[in-house]
Amino acid sequence: MKKKRKDLKNKNPVQKTAFPKIKNILRENKFFIILLVFVCAAVYFNVLAGEFLVVDDLSGFVNNEQIRNLPESLKNLQIQTTVYALSYQFFGINPLPLHLISLFLHIGVTILVFIFLYLLFGKEVSLIASLLFAVHPVNTEAISWISGAPYLYHALFTYLIIISHLVYKQNKNNLYFFTAITLFSLALVIIRSPWVLVMPIALVIIDQFFLEKKISFKSFSRLLLFAIPIIIFYLTSFQESYTTRVSYRQDGTHSAMNQQSLKPVIESYPYTIYSMLKLYLFPRDLTVYYDGNIITNMIYVSMFIVSILFVCFIVYSWRKNRRTAGLLIILPLLITPTFSPIKITWFIAERYLYLGSAFFCTLVAMLVLKLEDKTKIKHLSLVLTILLLTIYSARTILRNNDWKDSKSLALATIKTSPYSVRPYNDLGGVYFMEKNIEKAKEYYQKALEVNPSSNTAMSNLGLIYLQNGLPEFAVKTAEEITGLDSEPYQQPFNQGTNAFQNKQNRLALYYFSQALAVNPSFVEAIDAAGIVYLKENEIDFAIQQFKKSLKIQPDQERTLYMLGFAEYKKKNFQVAKEYLIKTLEINPDHTEAQQNLKMLEEVSPAR
Numbered sequence: 001m002k003k004k005r006k007d008l009k010n011k012n013p014v015q016k017t018a019f020p021k022i023k024n025i026l027r028e029n030k031f032f033i034i035l036l037v038f039v040c041a042a043v044y045f046n047v048l049a050g051e052f053l054v055v056d057d058l059s060g061f062v063n064n065e066q067i068r069n070l071p072e073s074l075k076n077l078q079i080q081t082t083v084y085a086l087s088y089q090f091f092g093i094n095p096l097p098l099h100l101i102s103l104f105l106h107i108g109v110t111i112l113v114f115i116f117l118y119l120l121f122g123k124e125v126s127l128i129a130s131l132l133f134a135v136h137p138v139n140t141e142a143i144s145w146i147s148g149a150p151y152l153y154h155a156l157f158t159y160l161i162i163i164s165h166l167v168y169k170q171n172k173n174n175l176y177f178f179t180a181i182t183l184f185s186l187a188l189v190i191i192r193s194p195w196v197l198v199m200p201i202a203l204v205i206i207d208q209f210f211l212e213k214k215i216s217f218k219s220f221s222r223l224l225l226f227a228i229p230i231i232i233f234y235l236t237s238f239q240e241s242y243t244t245r246v247s248y249r250q251d252g253t254h255s256a257m258n259q260q261s262l263k264p265v266i267e268s269y270p271y272t273i274y275s276m277l278k279l280y281l282f283p284r285d286l287t288v289y290y291d292g293n294i295i296t297n298m299i300y301v302s303m304f305i306v307s308i309l310f311v312c313f314i315v316y317s318w319r320k321n322r323r324t325a326g327l328l329i330i331l332p333l334l335i336t337p338t339f340s341p342i343k344i345t346w347f348i349a350e351r352y353l354y355l356g357s358a359f360f361c362t363l364v365a366m367l368v369l370k371l372e373d374k375t376k377i378k379h380l381s382l383v384l385t386i387l388l389l390t391i392y393s394a395r396t397i398l399r400n401n402d403w404k405d406s407k408s409l410a411l412a413t414i415k416t417s418p419y420s421v422r423p424y425n426d427l428g429g430v431y432f433m434e435k436n437i438e439k440a441k442e443y444y445q446k447a448l449e450v451n452p453s454s455n456t457a458m459s460n461l462g463l464i465y466l467q468n469g470l471p472e473f474a475v476k477t478a479e480e481i482t483g484l485d486s487e488p489y490q491q492p493f494n495q496g497t498n499a500f501q502n503k504q505n506r507l508a509l510y511y512f513s514q515a516l517a518v519n520p521s522f523v524e525a526i527d528a529a530g531i532v533y534l535k536e537n538e539i540d541f542a543i544q545q546f547k548k549s550l551k552i553q554p555d556q557e558r559t560l561y562m563l564g565f566a567e568y569k570k571k572n573f574q575v576a577k578e579y580l581i582k583t584l585e586i587n588p589d590h591t592e593a594q595q596n597l598k599m600l601e602e603v604s605p606a607r
Contacts, residue, residue: 020118022115022119022163022167025118026115029114035131036107036110036114036130036131036134039131039389039393040103040107040110040134040135041103042393043135043393043396043400044103044143044396046397046400046404047099047103047140047143047400048096049096050099050144050146050400050403050404051095051404051405051406052095052146053145053146053147053405053406054410054426054429055145055288055409055426057145057146057147060080060146060147061084061087061098061146062093066081067088070085070086073085077189077190078190078191078192079150079191080153080191083101083149087101095146098146098149099144101149102143102146102148102149103143105153106134106143106152108156109152109155109159110130110134111130112156112159112160112163113126113129113133113358115159116159116358117129117130117358119163119166120166120206121323121362121365121366124369124381125365125366126365128361128365128381129364129365130358130361131385132361132365132388132389133357133358133361135389135392135393136280136360136392136396137396137399138279138280138283138353138354138357139350139353140286140350140396140400140403141286141288141351142155142350142351142354144400144403145351145403148351150191150193151195151351151352151354152354153187153190153191154193154195154196154199155354157187157196157199158187158198158199158355161184161187161199162202162203162206164176164183165177165180165203165206166206166211177222180203181225181226181228181229184196184199184226184229188230188233189233194337194344194345195352197230197336198333198336198337198355199226200223200227200230201333202333202334202355203223204220204223205326205329206326207219207223208220209322209323209326210323210326268339268347269307270304270306271303271347272332272339273303273307273310274299274303274306274307276331276332276348276356277306277310279348279350280331280356283392284395285416286350286402287412287416287417288350289413289420290417291422292418292421292450293417310328313328314328323366324363327360327362330356331359331360334355334356335352335353335356337352364388365385368384371384406427406429406430407430410423410424410426410430411427413426418450420450421450421454424443424444424457425443425444425454425457425460427443428440428443428447428457428460429460431443432463437464437468441461441464444457445461458506458510459504459510461510461513462507465509465513466505466506466509466538469541469544470509470512470513470516470529470541470545471513471517473517473520474520488518488519489514489518489519492511492515492518493512493515493522495511496508496509496510496511496515496528499511500532505536508528509532512529513529523553523556526548526549527545527556527558529545530543530544530549531562534562534565534569539569539570542562543566543570546563546566547563555586557586557587560580560582560586561580561590561592561593563579564579564580568596573600576596577597577600580593580597580600
């Protein structure tokens, strides 16, 4: 025990003796590994009843036609698609097998973390750190969310690669080094994500800070062989996927600064580092959407101060203990894609931190053991570990309850990220699927209060109006119409017209409803909505609109003609003829009415 504590204080990161063999680690710690499995299962047991979520699960699995075709999915070679297809093939639309796979993956990653840390830091650190990793609340998004599984595959491959490299450094057998490169190449092919590119970064830090006495260019140059599969991947796959992922996220709807309005590099880097440390240290406020976080002046100043202090502490640690410096450096490097000047990811997300949480837990384990050494309090490390384990486990179990269904997740997200438009849209979608139309409209309207330019909310409201008809508005008197400013209803009408011309019928219907909310007697908008209904083959709603228009202005040639056309589509030929005749009484030269009436006479001659 004392010898290991001395090793913790040693500034030299290199082990004084050879690494223990992995099979010996597994054999000597079999009961602890069983404990790890039990702990993982216990804290994530309540997520096994979780449903498919509107957040990517529906589009990725439930409504994904590709996974219905197993041979084609296997040809795709992407691991998530393959797993989805196999799950659908054997279990149908059932979330339980996918949740079990995520749990088994987390158990596997946790065991690999224990082995990896045992090899580098000895038994005490690995025991504490792997237990904390198993239950850390920041990991819930990757494990409890079916669509978060790629981050588990990413971590699994990363730790297999690291362990292969450690074994290579132990016995200098090139087989293990090329095993690491092969695993990395395989991960590039089957995971197919920019996040896989952080694997060599992790390997370089571990090699230079934990395995070498000082910076070794010889060892570093050998690791450059990992660039070969990266170049091939970039030329064949990544370039195209990178282009499709590029997006500029802006938000100008609030006076307070929002995460989405941060400037790349200048402001986003400090924000990402600040958020990363906050989530690792205080994983209380967890949310699936970080685009709705309001950055107050205090947070704005704090994120710069915290980032500067973080860098300073790395410099200080580099001089005092390179292992600590290495652990601190690797935390932001493992989320390198978030630092891209052109955004291909969110600024921060909990699933991004899954891989790095093991290194954070290692820092905590080292601190706990050091406190016991400094204070000389017997079993202090055990007490602190149990305390942290209890707090983390409780938070993880509670967070898993949020992931059980779309409604729970959306409500929890609204509490944490009230200025994100996405959970309101998600909740509107849930109520829409439950046929609770009034509640759905309520939350889509709330989404538009958060972000008045949310196309998703507008389009979904348009869909509701398409399937259920437009809301009823009290018709204004002539005096009320005269006193109205035309701009508030003319502008949305013009937007609706543009949307209709671009074949965005749902959006068009939403804009027409906005125009009518201001001026319910605006016959142009009423008729335009009727035409949209005709295009969507919602004939009854179209007829309602045209009749409403005629009540306001009885002798409208255009409306009478469209009403005749709608009745014709319903095969009400006699009624259609009557409207066409009325159209021609107003305008005898109406060519379309003449032609349609002649055709109707042939189909249904007068008796």
